[in-house]
Amino acid sequence: MHPIPSETRSPWWRAALAACALCGAGSAQALSVFTCEPEWAALVRQLAPAAEVRSATHARQDPHHIEARPSLIAMLRKADLAVCTGAELEAGWLPMLQQRAGNPRVQKGAPGLLFAAEQVALIDPRAPGSVFEGDVHAAGNPHAHLDPHRLLQVAAAVAARLEQVDPAGRDGYRARLAAFQSDWRARIAQWEQRAAPLRGMRVAAQHSTFAYLWRWLGIVQVADLEPKPGVPPTPGHLQKVLEGVRGTPPRALVVSAYQDPRGVEWLAQQLGSGVTLLQLPSTVTEEAPADTLAGLFDHLIERLLAARR
Numbered sequence: 240m241h242p243i244p245s246e247t248r249s250p251w252w253r254a255a256l257a258a259c260a261l262c263g264a265g266s267a268q269a270l271s272v273f274t275c276e277p278e279w280a281a282l283v284r285q286l287a288p289a290a291e292v293r294s295a296t297h298a299r300q301d302p303h304h305i306e307a308r309p310s311l312i313a314m315l316r317k318a319d320l321a322v323c324t325g326a327e328l329e330a331g332w333l334p335m336l337q338q339r340a341g342n343p344r345v346q347k348g349a350p351g352l353l354f355a356a357e358q359v360a361l362i363d364p365r366a367p368g369s370v371f372e373g374d375v376h377a378a379g380n381p382h383a384h385l386d387p388h389r390l391l392q393v394a395a396a397v398a399a400r401l402e403q404v405d406p407a408g409r410d411g412y413r414a415r416l417a418a419f420q421s422d423w424r425a426r427i428a429q430w431e432q433r434a435a436p437l438r439g440m441r442v443a444a445q446h447s448t449f450a451y452l453w454r455w456l457g458i459v460q461v462a463d464l465e466p467k468p469g470v471p472p473t474p475g476h477l478q479k480v481l482e483g484v485r486g487t488p489p490r491a492l493v494v495s496a497y498q499d500p501r502g503v504e505w506l507a508q509q510l511g512s513g514v515t516l517l518q519l520p521s522t523v524t525e526e527a528p529a530d531t532l533a534g535l536f537d538h539l540i541e542r543l544l545a546a547r548r
């Protein structure tokens with residue numbers, strides 16, 4: 240019997256080394272994507288499933304106002320691509336993060352920084368030089384992700400930018416964008432059919448967060464629960480809203496998941512049982528059913544339909 244030369248024995252350690260090397264190279268090369276809001280993280284994950292994607296905010300945080308924490312600076316420092324809303328939504332915190340991260344790939348003008356609001360036409364821009372107070376949104380309403388048609392435009396721009404910062408992934412980004420587009424167009428048709436009874440529904444809402452959704456579905460916002468943009472409802476303002484809508488109350492009072500509904504609960508009580516207080520997610524959440532972009536639109540439409548009945 241000749242001993243089996245060690246070279247020809249099952250080289251488990253070589254396989255392990257090879258696997259490790261692949262693993263290491265894979266994670267070292269994985270595209271790192273920073274997003275300011277969860278909706279863009281969800282979109283990037285669909286277009287670039289191998290990328291390491293992290294969102295600076297979650298659904299229970301107000302994206303207009305967050306703290307520039309060290310963990311966020313570290314996230315942005317290593318990012319190959321940053322996807323944010325823009326139109327001044329993050330004006331209070333993103334510039335500071337960019338400055339502290341010191342990452343040239345995601346500075347203004349670099350291909351690694353994409354603002355979704357720059358890819359679409361915004362509603363409600365303010366006249367130049369007009370006087371306003373509170374959260375301004377002077378460039379127009381930035382909350383455009385709640386229009387699925389505009390989201391489709393942003394998806395094309397994100398895919399193009401992924402390709403620009405990661406040319407090796409070109410074929411995959413193009414194929415996944417095409418798949419997303421055909422799936423999303425079919426969903427839009429289904430949503431529009433399902434939501435047809437919402438046309439003409441009257442709501443009062445806090446802030447302009449859902450303005451694109453209302454416009455898409457033909458819902459009419461008859462009052463803003465904010466005394467000024469970005470300022471939480473005050474008793475005095477809610478009293479005025481009550482006087483204004485008492486004759487023909489809206490079907491629902493809508494606040495975002497990150498807003499405190501307590502002030503608005505008072506208004507709901509005053510208006511009586513025909514009025515529903517809806518606290519809706521304004522972005523993709525961590526738990527089902529709104530934990531994907533499609534799930535978010537499904538959920539919003541079902542909640543509004545339930546309030547309509």
Ligand SMILES: [Zn+2]
Nearest residue numbers: 374376447448
């Ligand atoms: Zn806003």
